[in-house]
Amino acid sequence: MPKVITRFAPSPTGFLHIGGARTALYNWLFAKRHGGDFLLRIEDTDRARSTEAAISAISSGMEWLGLNWSGDAVSQFERSSRHREVAESLLEKGAAYKCYATAEETAAVRAKAREDGTAFRGDMWRDKTPDAETAARPYAIRLKMPREGSTTIDDLVQGTVTVENTELDDMILLRSDGTPTYMLAVVVDDHDMDVTHVIRGDDHLNNAFRQYQVLSAMGWDIPAYAHIPLIHGPDGKKLSKRHGALGVDAYAEMGFLPEAMRNYLLRLGWSHGDDEIIPTEQAIEWFNLENIGRGPARFDFDKLDNLNAHYLRKMNSEEILPLVKNELEKSVGQALSDIEQKRILRAMPTVAERAKRLPDIVEGASLFCNIRPLSLTEKAANTLSGQEAMIGGVANELAAVTNWTAEMIKAAIMSFAEARDLKLGKVMQPIRAAVTGGAPSGDLVDLLEILGQEEVLGRLSDQAAA
DSSP states (O other), rough: OOOOOOOOOOOSOOOOOHHHHHHHHHHHHHHHHOOOOEEEEEOOOOOOOOOOOHHHHHHHHHHHHOOSSSSSSSEEEOOOOHHHHHHHHHHHTSSSSEEOOOOHHHHHHHHHHHHHHHHOOOOOOOOOOOOHHHHOOEEEEEEOOOOOSSEEEEETTTTTEEEEGGGGGOOOEEEEOBBHHHHHHOOOOOHHHTTTTEEEEGHHHHHHHHHHHHHHHTTTOOOOOEEOOOEEEETSOOOOOTTTOOBBBHHHHOOOOOHHHHHHHTTTTSSTOOOOOOOHHHHHHHOTTTTTOOEEEEEEEHHHHHHHHHHHHHOOOHHHHHHHHHHHHHTSSSSSOHHHHHHHHHHHHHHHHHHHHHHHHHHHTTTTSSSSOOOHHHHHHHTTTOOOHHHHHHHHHHTOOOOSSSSHHHHHHHHHHHHHHHHHHHHHHHHHHHTTOOOOHHHHHHHHHHHHHHHHHHHHHHOOOO
16 A cells, blocks of 8 residues: 555635544554555645745644644645646646636526536537637647546545546636646645545545546546544534634634644544543544544534543643643733642632633633732622621631641631631631632632632732721
Protein backbone atom coordinates (compact mmCIF):
# COMPACT_ATOMS: atom_id res chain seq x y z
CA MET A 1 0.00 0.00 0.00
CA PRO A 2 1.42 3.42 -0.95
CA LYS A 3 2.00 6.00 1.75
CA VAL A 4 -1.33 7.47 2.80
CA ILE A 5 -1.64 11.18 1.97
CA THR A 6 -4.76 13.17 2.82
CA ARG A 7 -5.50 16.84 2.43
CA PHE A 8 -7.82 19.53 3.75
CA ALA A 9 -8.62 22.10 1.08
CA PRO A 10 -10.75 24.99 2.37
CA SER A 11 -11.72 28.09 0.40
CA PRO A 12 -10.52 31.22 2.27
CA THR A 13 -13.78 33.11 2.02
CA GLY A 14 -14.51 33.25 5.76
CA PHE A 15 -13.72 31.51 9.01
CA LEU A 16 -12.93 27.83 9.53
CA HIS A 17 -16.46 26.63 10.23
CA ILE A 18 -17.34 23.60 12.30
CA GLY A 19 -18.07 21.35 9.30
CA GLY A 20 -14.69 22.16 7.78
CA ALA A 21 -13.00 21.55 11.12
CA ARG A 22 -14.53 18.07 11.30
CA THR A 23 -13.41 17.30 7.74
CA ALA A 24 -9.89 18.45 8.62
CA LEU A 25 -9.93 16.29 11.76
CA TYR A 26 -11.00 13.15 9.86
CA ASN A 27 -8.27 13.69 7.25
CA TRP A 28 -5.69 14.33 10.00
CA LEU A 29 -6.70 11.25 12.00
CA PHE A 30 -6.71 8.97 8.96
CA ALA A 31 -3.23 10.09 7.94
CA LYS A 32 -1.96 9.73 11.52
CA ARG A 33 -3.51 6.28 11.87
CA HIS A 34 -1.63 5.05 8.80
CA GLY A 35 1.64 6.88 9.41
CA GLY A 36 1.01 9.14 6.43
CA ASP A 37 0.99 12.87 5.68
CA PHE A 38 -1.79 15.39 6.17
CA LEU A 39 -1.55 18.36 3.79
CA LEU A 40 -3.21 21.77 3.76
CA ARG A 41 -4.19 23.41 0.49
CA ILE A 42 -5.84 26.82 0.32
CA GLU A 43 -8.24 26.90 -2.63
CA ASP A 44 -7.87 30.61 -3.29
CA THR A 45 -8.65 30.81 -6.99
CA ASP A 46 -11.67 33.06 -6.33
CA ARG A 47 -9.54 36.19 -5.89
CA ALA A 48 -12.51 38.46 -5.23
CA ARG A 49 -13.58 36.47 -2.17
CA SER A 50 -10.24 35.13 -0.91
CA THR A 51 -8.65 37.29 1.75
CA GLU A 52 -5.49 37.15 3.82
CA ALA A 53 -7.63 37.52 6.96
CA ALA A 54 -9.61 34.41 6.01
CA ILE A 55 -6.43 32.45 5.26
CA SER A 56 -5.08 33.50 8.65
CA ALA A 57 -8.34 32.47 10.35
CA ILE A 58 -8.14 29.02 8.79
CA SER A 59 -4.51 28.53 9.82
CA SER A 60 -5.07 29.76 13.37
CA GLY A 61 -8.19 27.60 13.70
CA MET A 62 -6.25 24.53 12.60
CA GLU A 63 -3.43 25.37 14.99
CA TRP A 64 -5.84 25.85 17.90
CA LEU A 65 -7.38 22.46 17.19
CA GLY A 66 -3.90 20.94 17.15
CA LEU A 67 -4.21 19.70 13.56
CA ASN A 68 -0.63 20.15 12.37
CA TRP A 69 -0.03 19.69 8.66
CA SER A 70 3.07 18.53 6.78
CA GLY A 71 5.13 21.13 4.93
CA ASP A 72 3.86 24.52 3.84
CA ALA A 73 0.25 25.23 2.96
CA VAL A 74 -0.24 25.09 -0.82
CA SER A 75 -1.89 28.00 -2.64
CA GLN A 76 -4.09 26.79 -5.48
CA PHE A 77 -3.94 30.19 -7.19
CA GLU A 78 -0.16 30.05 -7.42
CA ARG A 79 -0.47 26.77 -9.38
CA SER A 80 -2.63 28.27 -12.14
CA SER A 81 0.01 27.79 -14.84
CA ARG A 82 0.12 24.06 -14.04
CA HIS A 83 -3.66 23.83 -14.31
CA ARG A 84 -3.58 25.55 -17.72
CA GLU A 85 -0.84 23.15 -18.82
CA VAL A 86 -3.09 20.16 -18.05
CA ALA A 87 -6.04 21.73 -19.86
CA GLU A 88 -3.89 22.23 -22.95
CA SER A 89 -2.66 18.65 -22.65
CA LEU A 90 -6.23 17.35 -22.63
CA LEU A 91 -6.93 19.49 -25.69
CA GLU A 92 -3.96 17.95 -27.50
CA LYS A 93 -5.10 14.43 -26.55
CA GLY A 94 -8.51 15.08 -28.05
CA ALA A 95 -10.08 14.58 -24.63
CA ALA A 96 -11.17 18.24 -24.57
CA TYR A 97 -12.25 20.81 -27.14
CA LYS A 98 -12.50 24.54 -27.68
CA CYS A 99 -15.87 26.10 -26.95
CA TYR A 100 -16.51 29.48 -28.59
CA ALA A 101 -19.99 29.99 -27.12
CA THR A 102 -20.51 33.35 -25.46
CA ALA A 103 -22.01 33.65 -22.00
CA GLU A 104 -25.30 34.77 -23.57
CA GLU A 105 -25.37 31.83 -25.99
CA THR A 106 -24.61 29.38 -23.20
CA ALA A 107 -27.36 30.87 -21.01
CA ALA A 108 -29.85 30.55 -23.87
CA VAL A 109 -29.00 26.87 -24.45
CA ARG A 110 -29.23 26.21 -20.70
CA ALA A 111 -32.64 27.90 -20.52
CA LYS A 112 -33.91 25.90 -23.54
CA ALA A 113 -32.80 22.63 -21.92
CA ARG A 114 -34.61 23.60 -18.73
CA GLU A 115 -37.72 24.46 -20.73
CA ASP A 116 -37.59 21.13 -22.58
CA GLY A 117 -36.89 19.17 -19.38
CA THR A 118 -33.62 17.84 -20.75
CA ALA A 119 -30.12 17.86 -19.30
CA PHE A 120 -27.80 20.72 -20.20
CA ARG A 121 -24.68 19.19 -21.74
CA GLY A 122 -22.72 22.30 -22.65
CA ASP A 123 -21.66 20.56 -25.86
CA MET A 124 -22.57 23.33 -28.31
CA TRP A 125 -19.09 23.18 -29.90
CA ARG A 126 -18.26 19.53 -29.26
CA ASP A 127 -18.57 18.50 -32.90
CA LYS A 128 -18.17 21.86 -34.63
CA THR A 129 -15.22 23.36 -36.51
CA PRO A 130 -14.98 27.15 -36.24
CA ASP A 131 -14.58 29.37 -39.27
CA ALA A 132 -11.61 31.76 -39.43
CA GLU A 133 -13.52 34.62 -37.82
CA THR A 134 -14.82 32.49 -34.93
CA ALA A 135 -11.43 30.86 -34.39
CA ALA A 136 -10.01 34.29 -33.61
CA ARG A 137 -12.45 34.75 -30.72
CA PRO A 138 -11.70 33.85 -27.08
CA TYR A 139 -12.62 30.27 -26.22
CA ALA A 140 -13.12 28.09 -23.18
CA ILE A 141 -11.80 24.53 -22.99
CA ARG A 142 -14.42 21.91 -22.18
CA LEU A 143 -13.87 18.25 -21.29
CA LYS A 144 -15.35 15.65 -23.64
CA MET A 145 -17.45 13.58 -21.27
CA PRO A 146 -18.17 9.98 -22.28
CA ARG A 147 -21.65 9.64 -23.77
CA GLU A 148 -22.05 5.88 -23.35
CA GLY A 149 -22.13 3.69 -20.27
CA SER A 150 -21.82 4.79 -16.66
CA THR A 151 -19.24 5.83 -14.06
CA THR A 152 -19.02 3.99 -10.75
CA ILE A 153 -17.23 5.14 -7.61
CA ASP A 154 -16.67 2.76 -4.71
CA ASP A 155 -16.97 5.35 -2.01
CA LEU A 156 -15.51 4.35 1.35
CA VAL A 157 -18.43 5.95 3.20
CA GLN A 158 -21.34 6.02 0.74
CA GLY A 159 -20.67 2.60 -0.78
CA THR A 160 -20.90 1.89 -4.51
CA VAL A 161 -22.45 4.84 -6.35
CA THR A 162 -23.13 4.86 -10.09
CA VAL A 163 -24.05 7.70 -12.45
CA GLU A 164 -25.07 7.35 -16.09
CA ASN A 165 -22.58 9.22 -18.25
CA THR A 166 -25.45 10.86 -20.14
CA GLU A 167 -26.03 12.92 -16.96
CA LEU A 168 -22.55 14.48 -17.11
CA ASP A 169 -22.14 17.80 -18.91
CA ASP A 170 -19.01 18.76 -20.83
CA MET A 171 -17.66 20.87 -17.98
CA ILE A 172 -15.40 23.84 -18.49
CA LEU A 173 -11.75 23.26 -17.61
CA LEU A 174 -10.34 26.61 -18.68
CA ARG A 175 -12.45 29.76 -18.94
CA SER A 176 -12.25 32.05 -21.94
CA ASP A 177 -10.13 34.49 -19.92
CA GLY A 178 -7.54 31.74 -19.39
CA THR A 179 -8.35 31.04 -15.72
CA PRO A 180 -8.75 27.40 -14.65
CA THR A 181 -11.94 26.24 -12.98
CA TYR A 182 -12.11 24.66 -9.54
CA MET A 183 -13.14 21.33 -11.10
CA LEU A 184 -9.85 21.14 -12.99
CA ALA A 185 -7.61 22.67 -10.34
CA VAL A 186 -8.69 20.33 -7.55
CA VAL A 187 -7.93 17.24 -9.64
CA VAL A 188 -4.52 18.48 -10.79
CA ASP A 189 -3.54 19.52 -7.29
CA ASP A 190 -4.61 16.23 -5.72
CA HIS A 191 -2.62 14.34 -8.35
CA ASP A 192 0.50 16.48 -8.03
CA MET A 193 0.34 16.32 -4.22
CA ASP A 194 0.09 12.49 -4.40
CA VAL A 195 -3.17 12.49 -2.46
CA THR A 196 -4.31 8.90 -1.96
CA HIS A 197 -7.57 9.53 -0.09
CA VAL A 198 -10.01 12.37 -0.77
CA ILE A 199 -12.09 12.71 2.40
CA ARG A 200 -14.63 15.54 2.15
CA GLY A 201 -18.30 16.49 2.56
CA ASP A 202 -20.90 14.58 0.58
CA ASP A 203 -21.94 17.81 -1.12
CA HIS A 204 -18.91 17.07 -3.33
CA LEU A 205 -20.09 13.59 -4.33
CA ASN A 206 -21.53 14.77 -7.65
CA ASN A 207 -18.26 16.56 -8.39
CA ALA A 208 -16.39 13.30 -7.96
CA PHE A 209 -17.95 11.78 -11.10
CA ARG A 210 -16.83 14.76 -13.19
CA GLN A 211 -13.38 14.89 -11.62
CA TYR A 212 -13.03 11.14 -12.26
CA GLN A 213 -13.24 11.86 -16.00
CA VAL A 214 -10.28 14.27 -15.85
CA LEU A 215 -8.19 11.68 -14.02
CA SER A 216 -9.15 8.99 -16.54
CA ALA A 217 -8.42 11.22 -19.53
CA MET A 218 -4.97 12.02 -18.12
CA GLY A 219 -4.27 8.37 -17.31
CA TRP A 220 -3.79 9.20 -13.63
CA ASP A 221 -4.52 7.02 -10.62
CA ILE A 222 -7.95 7.46 -9.09
CA PRO A 223 -7.73 8.32 -5.37
CA ALA A 224 -9.96 6.59 -2.84
CA TYR A 225 -13.04 8.70 -2.16
CA ALA A 226 -14.85 9.08 1.16
CA HIS A 227 -17.76 11.52 1.19
CA ILE A 228 -18.94 12.42 4.69
CA PRO A 229 -22.57 13.39 5.40
CA LEU A 230 -23.03 17.01 6.40
CA ILE A 231 -23.80 18.26 9.89
CA HIS A 232 -27.35 19.32 10.74
CA GLY A 233 -28.78 21.23 13.66
CA PRO A 234 -30.68 19.52 16.52
CA ASP A 235 -33.91 20.07 14.55
CA GLY A 236 -32.58 18.07 11.59
CA LYS A 237 -32.29 21.13 9.35
CA LYS A 238 -29.14 22.36 7.63
CA LEU A 239 -26.66 23.69 10.17
CA SER A 240 -26.88 27.46 10.54
CA LYS A 241 -25.37 30.07 12.86
CA ARG A 242 -28.24 29.65 15.31
CA HIS A 243 -27.37 25.95 15.56
CA GLY A 244 -23.61 26.40 15.98
CA ALA A 245 -22.25 26.93 12.45
CA LEU A 246 -19.66 29.33 13.80
CA GLY A 247 -15.95 29.70 13.27
CA VAL A 248 -13.58 27.59 15.31
CA ASP A 249 -12.28 30.85 16.80
CA ALA A 250 -15.75 31.49 18.25
CA TYR A 251 -15.64 28.17 20.11
CA ALA A 252 -12.24 29.08 21.52
CA GLU A 253 -13.66 32.41 22.69
CA MET A 254 -16.64 30.63 24.25
CA GLY A 255 -14.22 28.72 26.44
CA PHE A 256 -14.09 25.27 24.87
CA LEU A 257 -10.88 23.24 25.04
CA PRO A 258 -9.28 22.01 21.80
CA GLU A 259 -9.11 18.43 23.12
CA ALA A 260 -12.82 18.53 23.90
CA MET A 261 -13.59 19.92 20.44
CA ARG A 262 -11.55 17.16 18.82
CA ASN A 263 -13.42 14.52 20.82
CA TYR A 264 -16.79 16.09 20.01
CA LEU A 265 -16.11 16.51 16.30
CA LEU A 266 -14.81 12.94 16.12
CA ARG A 267 -18.09 11.59 17.49
CA LEU A 268 -20.15 13.91 15.27
CA GLY A 269 -20.67 11.27 12.59
CA TRP A 270 -18.19 8.54 13.64
CA SER A 271 -18.51 5.93 16.35
CA HIS A 272 -16.57 3.24 18.16
CA GLY A 273 -19.18 1.17 19.94
CA ASP A 274 -20.70 3.18 22.78
CA ASP A 275 -17.49 5.06 23.59
CA GLU A 276 -18.05 8.79 24.11
CA ILE A 277 -14.84 9.91 25.81
CA ILE A 278 -12.11 9.30 23.25
CA PRO A 279 -8.80 11.11 23.85
CA THR A 280 -6.85 12.05 20.73
CA GLU A 281 -4.21 9.33 21.06
CA GLN A 282 -6.97 6.72 21.29
CA ALA A 283 -8.77 8.32 18.35
CA ILE A 284 -5.65 7.97 16.19
CA GLU A 285 -5.46 4.28 17.06
CA TRP A 286 -9.14 3.58 16.40
CA PHE A 287 -10.13 5.90 13.56
CA ASN A 288 -11.30 4.34 10.31
CA LEU A 289 -13.59 5.32 7.47
CA GLU A 290 -15.88 2.31 7.83
CA ASN A 291 -17.39 3.64 11.06
CA ILE A 292 -18.49 6.97 9.57
CA GLY A 293 -22.28 6.99 9.42
CA ARG A 294 -24.14 7.62 6.18
CA GLY A 295 -26.75 9.89 7.75
CA PRO A 296 -26.27 13.54 8.75
CA ALA A 297 -24.92 14.13 12.25
CA ARG A 298 -26.76 16.53 14.58
CA PHE A 299 -24.93 19.27 16.40
CA ASP A 300 -25.74 19.41 20.12
CA PHE A 301 -24.34 22.14 22.38
CA ASP A 302 -25.32 20.23 25.53
CA LYS A 303 -23.16 17.26 24.54
CA LEU A 304 -20.28 19.58 23.71
CA ASP A 305 -20.65 21.27 27.10
CA ASN A 306 -20.66 17.91 28.88
CA LEU A 307 -17.53 16.78 27.06
CA ASN A 308 -15.79 20.06 27.78
CA ALA A 309 -16.67 19.75 31.46
CA HIS A 310 -15.14 16.28 31.50
CA TYR A 311 -11.85 17.50 30.03
CA LEU A 312 -11.77 20.45 32.44
CA ARG A 313 -12.10 18.07 35.38
CA LYS A 314 -9.27 15.93 34.04
CA MET A 315 -6.83 18.86 33.90
CA ASN A 316 -4.66 19.79 36.86
CA SER A 317 -4.75 23.27 38.39
CA GLU A 318 -1.39 24.29 36.92
CA GLU A 319 -2.68 23.52 33.41
CA ILE A 320 -5.92 25.47 33.79
CA LEU A 321 -4.63 28.68 35.38
CA PRO A 322 -2.62 29.88 32.31
CA LEU A 323 -5.73 29.38 30.16
CA VAL A 324 -7.83 31.77 32.26
CA LYS A 325 -5.24 34.12 33.79
CA ASN A 326 -5.61 36.96 31.27
CA GLU A 327 -9.41 36.94 31.37
CA LEU A 328 -9.37 36.63 35.15
CA GLU A 329 -7.13 39.66 35.49
CA LYS A 330 -9.43 41.61 33.16
CA SER A 331 -12.40 40.51 35.25
CA VAL A 332 -10.93 41.70 38.58
CA GLY A 333 -9.20 44.70 37.07
CA GLN A 334 -5.70 43.95 38.30
CA ALA A 335 -2.77 41.57 37.96
CA LEU A 336 -2.96 38.49 40.17
CA SER A 337 -0.69 38.55 43.19
CA ASP A 338 1.27 35.47 44.24
CA ILE A 339 -1.09 34.87 47.15
CA GLU A 340 -4.13 35.09 44.87
CA GLN A 341 -2.61 32.60 42.45
CA LYS A 342 -1.87 30.21 45.29
CA ARG A 343 -5.47 30.45 46.49
CA ILE A 344 -6.81 29.85 42.98
CA LEU A 345 -4.57 26.82 42.46
CA ARG A 346 -5.84 25.31 45.72
CA ALA A 347 -9.45 26.04 44.83
CA MET A 348 -9.22 25.01 41.16
CA PRO A 349 -10.34 21.35 41.55
CA THR A 350 -13.56 22.52 43.22
CA VAL A 351 -14.06 25.37 40.73
CA ALA A 352 -13.46 23.06 37.75
CA GLU A 353 -15.87 20.47 39.14
CA ARG A 354 -18.76 22.89 38.59
CA ALA A 355 -17.52 24.41 35.31
CA LYS A 356 -18.55 23.61 31.76
CA ARG A 357 -16.45 26.23 29.96
CA LEU A 358 -13.45 28.39 30.76
CA PRO A 359 -15.56 31.50 31.55
CA ASP A 360 -17.12 29.44 34.35
CA ILE A 361 -13.60 28.96 35.71
CA VAL A 362 -13.00 32.70 35.52
CA GLU A 363 -16.20 33.39 37.43
CA GLY A 364 -15.45 30.78 40.11
CA ALA A 365 -11.78 31.72 40.47
CA SER A 366 -12.51 35.44 40.80
CA LEU A 367 -13.97 34.66 44.22
CA PHE A 368 -10.43 33.97 45.45
CA CYS A 369 -9.06 37.33 44.35
CA ASN A 370 -8.80 40.51 46.43
CA ILE A 371 -11.94 42.15 45.09
CA ARG A 372 -13.25 43.98 48.15
CA PRO A 373 -15.75 45.35 48.62
CA LEU A 374 -17.78 42.53 47.06
CA SER A 375 -20.74 43.28 44.86
CA LEU A 376 -23.79 41.54 46.27
CA THR A 377 -26.47 39.73 44.33
CA GLU A 378 -30.04 40.61 45.28
CA LYS A 379 -30.39 37.31 47.11
CA ALA A 380 -27.15 37.85 49.07
CA ALA A 381 -28.21 41.37 49.99
CA ASN A 382 -31.54 40.07 51.30
CA THR A 383 -29.76 37.35 53.30
CA LEU A 384 -27.48 39.93 54.93
CA SER A 385 -30.21 42.49 55.62
CA GLY A 386 -30.35 43.10 59.38
CA GLN A 387 -27.52 40.67 60.08
CA GLU A 388 -24.75 43.26 60.62
CA ALA A 389 -24.40 42.55 64.34
CA MET A 390 -24.23 38.81 63.84
CA ILE A 391 -21.64 39.14 61.07
CA GLY A 392 -19.58 41.36 63.36
CA GLY A 393 -19.78 38.76 66.12
CA VAL A 394 -18.71 35.96 63.77
CA ALA A 395 -15.77 38.11 62.65
CA ASN A 396 -14.67 38.53 66.25
CA GLU A 397 -14.96 34.78 66.84
CA LEU A 398 -12.90 33.95 63.74
CA ALA A 399 -10.32 36.61 64.58
CA ALA A 400 -9.50 34.60 67.68
CA VAL A 401 -8.65 31.45 65.67
CA THR A 402 -4.89 30.93 65.97
CA ASN A 403 -4.61 27.91 63.65
CA TRP A 404 -6.47 28.70 60.41
CA THR A 405 -7.57 25.24 59.33
CA ALA A 406 -10.96 23.97 58.18
CA GLU A 407 -11.38 22.06 61.43
CA MET A 408 -10.66 25.07 63.63
CA ILE A 409 -12.77 27.42 61.47
CA LYS A 410 -15.78 25.11 61.69
CA ALA A 411 -15.34 24.73 65.44
CA ALA A 412 -15.33 28.52 65.89
CA ILE A 413 -18.51 28.97 63.85
CA MET A 414 -20.27 26.15 65.71
CA SER A 415 -19.20 27.66 69.03
CA PHE A 416 -20.63 31.02 67.98
CA ALA A 417 -23.96 29.43 66.95
CA GLU A 418 -24.29 27.31 70.10
CA ALA A 419 -23.55 30.25 72.40
CA ARG A 420 -26.46 32.15 70.84
CA ASP A 421 -28.76 29.12 70.48
CA LEU A 422 -28.80 29.50 66.70
CA LYS A 423 -29.08 26.74 64.14
CA LEU A 424 -25.83 26.34 62.20
CA GLY A 425 -27.54 27.14 58.89
CA LYS A 426 -28.77 30.48 60.23
CA VAL A 427 -25.14 31.44 60.79
CA MET A 428 -23.59 29.81 57.73
CA GLN A 429 -25.93 31.46 55.21
CA PRO A 430 -25.05 35.06 56.11
CA ILE A 431 -21.35 34.16 56.30
CA ARG A 432 -21.53 32.68 52.79
CA ALA A 433 -23.35 35.74 51.47
CA ALA A 434 -20.78 38.04 53.07
CA VAL A 435 -17.68 36.27 51.73
CA THR A 436 -19.02 35.32 48.27
CA GLY A 437 -21.42 38.14 47.49
CA GLY A 438 -23.81 35.46 46.29
CA ALA A 439 -21.44 33.93 43.74
CA PRO A 440 -21.60 30.13 43.35
CA SER A 441 -19.22 28.38 45.71
CA GLY A 442 -18.46 24.97 47.13
CA ASP A 443 -18.04 23.93 50.73
CA LEU A 444 -18.06 27.10 52.87
CA VAL A 445 -15.45 26.03 55.42
CA ASP A 446 -13.02 24.97 52.67
CA LEU A 447 -13.64 28.32 50.98
CA LEU A 448 -12.81 30.20 54.19
CA GLU A 449 -9.65 28.18 54.71
CA ILE A 450 -8.39 28.88 51.18
CA LEU A 451 -9.23 32.60 51.33
CA GLY A 452 -7.16 32.98 54.48
CA GLN A 453 -7.95 34.65 57.76
CA GLU A 454 -7.11 38.21 56.74
CA GLU A 455 -9.27 38.19 53.61
CA VAL A 456 -12.21 36.51 55.36
CA LEU A 457 -12.16 38.98 58.25
CA GLY A 458 -11.98 41.86 55.79
CA ARG A 459 -15.01 40.66 53.85
CA LEU A 460 -17.01 40.04 57.02
CA SER A 461 -16.08 43.45 58.38
CA ASP A 462 -17.20 45.13 55.14
CA GLN A 463 -20.71 43.70 55.67
CA ALA A 464 -20.79 44.23 59.43
CA ALA A 465 -20.19 47.92 58.83
CA ALA A 466 -22.62 48.16 55.90
